Amino acid sequence: MTPTGPPVPETRQRILEATYTCVARWGLAKTTVEDAAREAKVSRATVYRAFPGGRDELITAVVSWATVEFFARLYEEVHDAVSLEEVMERGIAFAHRSILEHDVLQRVMQTEPETLLPALTVESNRIRQGIAEFLVPYLRQRGVAEGVDTGEAADFLARMVLSYISAPGRWDLDDPVQVAQLVRAELLAGVVAAAPSALPP
């Protein structure tokens, strides 16, 4: 039952999936290395070999893993979009819905925000960079307004996407008309070329 070699990526992946199942069942605080090992059908030693930091490392890693999973689904959802406007609209609408429907995230947010949030904040920096890099080709294709730096615009848009999907505020992001207005009128007006009222140089 106990593998002897170094942990292969599949083992790590299996342990993370198992840990996520445990978190969904019991929450972050009550999930132990034993639980994860039992769920993954590996030994404790195997878990420790993959995650030498033990439980703390496992919890951080599972938040990171779940975040990456979330944004991988988001990528799947929007990667065939043909324009900057479309990718932003579809991305915001889908991410908003997915966060609301994410049972595990919602429950852990309610019961253990103190464990989840610091890990999630570290992740959000990585995610922001990921979103920005993803948007750059769309910005190049669309063309940015005069005087706008593409990298700077991508970072700004990524920040705004994260802000709106995690807290919609006054916006109803289930309404496609509102999402279109948010993206086209508000977020992109200063960013893209030929905006309706770009500032003079």
Place this chain on the structure above:
Amino acid sequence: MAVKGAALRVVDAVTVGGRPAASPRPPSADGAPDRSSPHRLAVVDATLACLARHGTLKTTVDDIAREAGVSRATVYRAFPGGREEILGAVVDTEMARLFSALGVTLGESEDLGQALVGGIVEASSRLRGHAALAYLVEHEPDVVLGHLAFDESNRLLGTASRFVAPFLARWMSPPEAGRVAEWATRIVLSYAISPSETTDLCDPAHTARLVETFVLPGIRALHSAVPARAIDITPFADGRRSSLDTASINAASLDAASTTPHPSTAPHPSTAPHPSTAPHPSTPHPTTERKSGHDH
């Protein structure tokens, strides 16, 4: 009866005022804080000093009393709920200080750009220069982050934009002002939580560039879009007016503030396109050209 009794004691405390330690009553007998205590602000400021050194976990009422130079009994008379109540008062006080500084900056601004730049710089600088906040972000991030994520973030966005919106309503309709206030709050929070290597919102030049590049064009575009589809984002529960009316009333004032000719100065059907039919003059239709099906 109990409520009346408590109210009377507060009245009594006001008249007695200035001799807090002389009161013969047990400090927390009825749980009602003595809001008139002259020591409340001193206790709050002492707590801020303690938090900047040790955070919430290691700060005791004794520490706070020592820092404030008063007795424990005095602290408890001002805050019968003890540590928890003091920490709540610290948050309230710091919010009030932030908002009052923000109010001065916004009130003195002479145009929309100045208000946005001044407000964002003021808020960002106060957040960054806050010693207690800096300690907590570093050592007890969960305490701070709890106020900045998901539902709590929505609450904070609401509180901040309700305060800021009336200042911005000098240059736009109340619904637009609510929206722009919320947008500005998002910008402050985003850069405060994850600082940028290239854009420092405490620097007026950086903020001016961000506002002029990304925010003002968005406000102008929003302004031309609002009359077409009135999305109710009025920040006030009462006294709502139709956003159509207010938008047309305020159209002239926003255009006066803008430096470029505006494509639509009034919500006329021919000049203000409906977002669902022509949301962006130079981009394809979002719903007919897109092969989506996932949100229809």
